[in-house]
Amino acid sequence: MAMLHIVNKSPFEKVSFRSCLNHARAGDSILMIEDAAVGALDGTSFSDKLKTAMADKSVYVLGGDLTARGLSEDRMIDGVKAIDYAGFVDLTVENETTQSWL
Amino acid sequence: MATKKFMFVNRKAPYGSVYALEALEVVLISAAFEQDVSLAFIDDGVYQITKGQNTDAIGQKNFSNTFKALGDYEINKLYVEKESLEERGLTQDDLMDLVWEDEDDDWAEKPSIIMVNRSEMADVMAEQEVTLSF
Amino acid sequence: MALEIDGQSIELDEEGYLVDLSAWTPEIAKALAAGEDVELTDEHWDIINFLREYYEEYQIAPAVRVLTKAVGKRLGKDKGNSKYLYSLFPYGPGKQACKYAGLPKPTGCV
Numbered sequence: 001m002a003m004l005h006i007v008n009k010s011p012f013e014k015v016s017f018r019s020c021l022n023h024a025r026a027g028d029s030i031l032m033i034e035d036a037a038v039g040a041l042d043g044t045s046f047s048d049k050l051k052t053a054m055a056d057k058s059v060y061v062l063g064g065d066l067t068a069r070g071l072s073e074d075r076m077i078d079g080v081k082a083i084d085y086a087g088f089v090d091l092t093v094e095n096e097t098t099q100s101w102l
Numbered sequence: 103m104a105t106k107k108f109m110f111v112n113r114k115a116p117y118g119s120v121y122a123l124e125a126l127e128v129v130l131i132s133a134a135f136e137q138d139v140s141l142a143f144i145d146d147g148v149y150q151i152t153k154g155q156n157t158d159a160i161g162q163k164n165f166s167n168t169f170k171a172l173g174d175y176e177i178n179k180l181y182v183e184k185e186s187l188e189e190r191g192l193t194q195d196d197l198m199d200l201v202w203e204d205e206d207d208d209w210a211e212k213p214s215i216i217m218v219n220r221s222e223m224a225d226v227m228a229e230q231e232v233t234l235s236f
Numbered sequence: 237m238a239l240e241i242d243g244q245s246i247e248l249d250e251e252g253y254l255v256d257l258s259a260w261t262p263e264i265a266k267a268l269a270a271g272e273d274v275e276l277t278d279e280h281w282d283i284i285n286f287l288r289e290y291y292e293e294y295q296i297a298p299a300v301r302v303l304t305k306a307v308g309k310r311l312g313k314d315k316g317n318s319k320y321l322y323s324l325f326p327y328g329p330g331k332q333a334c335k336y337a338g339l340p341k342p343t344g345c346v
Contacts, residue, residue: 001228023224023227025224025225097232099227101235130296134299134301163295168294168296171302174298174306
């Protein structure tokens with residue numbers, strides 16, 4: 001069963017994101033929202049960890065949360081997909097279950 | 103009512119925020135609906151079930167004893183992640199001895215805590231139909 | 237709301253439950269029961285005492301299902317059923333017995 005993991009905390013402040021990556025399985029999807037959106041950027045102390053996860057998982061970010069923080073989508077790690085709220089809804093439909101990493 | 107596999111994922115320490123207590127309340131309420139309920143303790147969530155908690159000095163209710171009642175509610179699958187304990191310098195000996203009584207086996211006490219490693223925890227989570235995180 | 241006993245005023249919440257659980261005495265239980273036209277018998281006290289011990293140990297009032305099972309185990313199968321418990325506490329063993337025992341309303345109690 002594919003699961004959508006929703007993360008909303010910055011990987012630089014909380015361990016939630018790291019924990020999410022530790023428990024997500026191949027074929028799962030990960031969506032970064034709110035403060036977690038900063039995790040989408042390349043060239044950070046966290047980006048290698050996310051790239052590793054992207055080998056067998058799909059990674060998304062709410063584009064609005066990135067731009068709200070003054071971060072443009074062209075600074076994202078290659079392969080991270082920026083989506084809007086409608087895309088968020090689609091993800092919840094495509095996956096059998098969701099889990100929020102608060 | 104159809105029975106679903108519910109998992110409550112506990113990731114926060116008790117007392118510093120209301121998450122742990124609120125989760126426990128929801129767990130107890132969910133038992134009334136006779137679902138297949140299990141709990142997961144990862145990250146700081148493992149601090150919720152340490153033994154010897156004493157909240158006298160902070161003026162909050164010590165709700166760790168309530169975990170001992172979960173067996174009465176037929177909630178007897180408490181998955182605890184080994185890595186989360188190790189990262190915090192804890193072992194299973196630091197946790198409460200949580201058990202349930204098997205009515206069909208002359209009320210024999212059986213352990214409720216199931217120690218799993220990180221990848222086993224991921225597998226258990228993947229089996230769930232509903233996952234609620236706190 | 238308040239309950240007057242021996243010139244003392246005991247504070248109750250809007251549903252008639254004791255506000256300060258530590259203020260409970262058997263006299264309060266009797267007075268709360270009398271207010272609902274119930275005279276407490278030994279059978280009532282078995283349940284009330286059980287509830288108080290349960291709360292002391294686990295910090296919660298048990299759900300009715302849990303209470304029923306536990307009573308059956310402690311007091312015998314003939315008492316571990318909702319018919320017996322409702323005969324003692326017609327307003328619902330959870331709500332009514334917990335009230336007399338000075339406990340909060342059971343979690344998830346409807």
